[in-house]
Amino acid sequence: MQIDPIELLVRALDLTILAYLREQFAEQPTALLIVNIVIVLTLATVPLLMVFVVGWTERKVLARMQDRIGPNRVGGRYGVLQMVADVVKMMTKEVIIPAGADRWAYLSAPVLAVMTSVLLFAVLPLAPAVIGVDLNVAVFYVLAISSVSVVAILLAGWGSNNKYALLGAFRSVAQLVSYEVPMILSILVPILLARSMSTIGLVEAQNIPFIVFVPVAALIFFVSSLAETGRSPFDLLEAESEIVAGFHTEYTGMYFGLFMAGEYIAIMFMCALFSTAFLGGYRFFGLEELTTTIMGYPFFVGNLIGAAALFIKSAIIFFVFMWLRGTLPRFRIDQLLNFNWKFMVPLSLVLLFTVAVLDKLIFVWFPDISDGGRALIHLASNFLIAAATIEILRRRIQRQRRALEPAVVAEATPDLEHAHAH
Amino acid sequence: MEGTPVQNDWYFILLFVVLSPILAAVPMLINYLLGPRKPNFIKQQTYECGVETVGDAWVQFKVQYYIYALVFVIFDIEAVFLFPVAAAYGQLPLFAIGAAVLFILLLADGLAYAWGRGVLEWV
DSSP: OOOOHHHHHHHHHTTTHHHHHHHHTTTOHHHHHHHHHHHHHHHHHHHHHHHHHHHHHHHHHHHHHTTOOOOOSTTTTTTTTHHHHHHHHHHTSOOOOOTTOOHHHHHHHHHHHHHHHHHGGGGOOOBTTBOSOOOTTHHHHHHHHHHHHHHHHHHHHHHTTOHHHHHHHHHHHHHHHHHHHHHHHHHHHHHHHHTOOSHHHHHHTOSSOHHHHOHHHHHHHHHHHHHHTTOTTSGGGGOHHHHTTGGGTTOOHHHHHHHHHHHHHHHHHHHHHHHHHHSOTTOOTTGGGOOEEETTEEEOHHHHHHHHHHHHHHHHHHHHHHHHHHHOOOOOHHHHHHHIIIIIHHHHHHHHHHHHHHHHHHHHHOTTOOHHHHHHHHHHHHHHHHHHHHHHHHHHHHHHHHHHOHHHHHHHHHHHHHHHHO | OOSSGGGSHHHHHHHHHHHHHHHHHHHHHHHHHHSOOOOOHHHHSOOSTTSOOOSOSOOOOOHHHHHHHHHHHHHHHHHHHHHHHHHTGGGOOHHHHHHHHHHHHHHHHHHHHHHHTTTTOOO
C-alpha cells in the first residue's frame, strides 16, 4: 500500500484523515485495527486536553462575573497555565483510600466517570464527513452511555463509606435519573423532525436550525442537560454548603481530578449535542461544503469552517452554562424534583404530542410545503404551548399565594382600592 | 456494516470501550506512583466534620429515592419505544402515527396516575 506523504498531510489539514486512512487500509485488517486504535486514542485524548482550556475559561469568566480577577499568576498575566499547575499538583498528592471503603467500587468510579464522558465523542460530527463513527442510532447511543454516568456517581458515593458521599450519591441518582426523562422526550422532537437517529442525519436535515421549529423543546433540552451534567442551579450532588463535596468527598488528588475532568467533558459534549440537534451543528450557510485544491489534491476547506462553526456554537452555549452558574442560586431537592416531574415532563409530553400530530398533518394537507412554511407552523404551535403554559403557571401561583397569605391579601386589597378612589 | 469485522461500526465502539478506561487509569496510576504514601489511622477515617467517625455509611435510606427511580424506569422504557417511531416517522401512515400518539397519551396517563397517587410528593 502506497501512501503519498503530501496527500496524507493535506488529509490531516482538512480533517478527513480518518476516512482517508480507513479507505487506504480497508484490505488489511491488522493495519486497519492499528489505525482505528490511533483514531480512538486521538478522539479520547482531545476532549481530555480540552478540559484545560474549558476549565481555565470557566474560572476566568466566572471570576469576572463575580467581580474578581480569577487566575492571574501561572503562565503570564492571564493565568493560562493555572489548570496545568493544578493537574501537576493533583498528580503529586497522596492517595488516601478511606478505611472500610469498598475498594473496587471506590477505584472504578473515577475511571467510569471519565470513560462515559469520553465515549460520547465517538458520535459527534465535527464537519460533513468528520466523525468517529456514524452510527444509525447515535442519539440512542448517547442516551445509553450518559445514563451509565449515574452508575459512576453511585459507585463513588457507595464505595466511599462516607455519609456525605452517600447522601450526594442518592441525590444525584434521583436528579440524574429524573432529568433524563425530559431530556429523552425533548431530543425525540428533533429526531422526529429529521426522521433520523444519526447525528449526521440530524445535522443534514437542518436547512433551518431546529431551534426555529421548536424553541420550547430546545429550552427543555437545555435545562435538562444542565441538570444531567450537575451544573448550577442543579448542582445538588456536590452542594458544598450542605454535604461537603457530595459523592467525591473522599477522593484525593487525581482521583478527584478525574471526576472534574469527566464533568467538564460531559458539559462540552452536551453543548456540542445541543448545537448539533438544535443549532445546525457544523452547518454555516453552506460554507461547510467549500472545496479547493492544494498541490493537486482536493482540499475540503469547508471542514475547517464547519468545525469552527460547531466550536463557536458550542462555546456560546457553554457561555450560557457559565452565566447561569454565576447568576442562579441552588434548588432545594423537593423543588428540583417537582420542577422536573410536574413541569418539565408534562410540558415535553405535550410538545412531543403536538409535533407528532402536527408534522404529519402538515404533509397531509400541504404535500409541497417548503421548509420555511413548516418551520412557521411548528413555531406558531410552540408559541401557543408556551403561552398556555405561562398562563397555567400564573393562575397556579396566584392560587398558591392566596392560600398562603389570606390575611395579607385581605388587608392589602381595600387599601389599594382606597388609593385608587382618590 | 459488511466486510471484515474491523469495518463494523460497533467494532469501533468496542475499541473505544476497551481503550478509554486505560486512558482514564493512566493519570490515576501516575498519581499513585508520584504521591507520597504515609497512611495512618486518623488519616484513613472517613470525613465527618472533624469529629470521630461513627459507624459505617451503609445504612437505610429514604424510600422516596427508590420510588422516583421506579417512576423513571417506567418512563425510560416507554420512551425507548418511541425512538423507532420517530426515526421512521416519514414512512409511517397516518394510522401508525395515531397509534404512536396513543402511546404518548398512555405515558401521560401514567404520569397523571403517579401524580394523583401522590408518588411525586417529596415528604
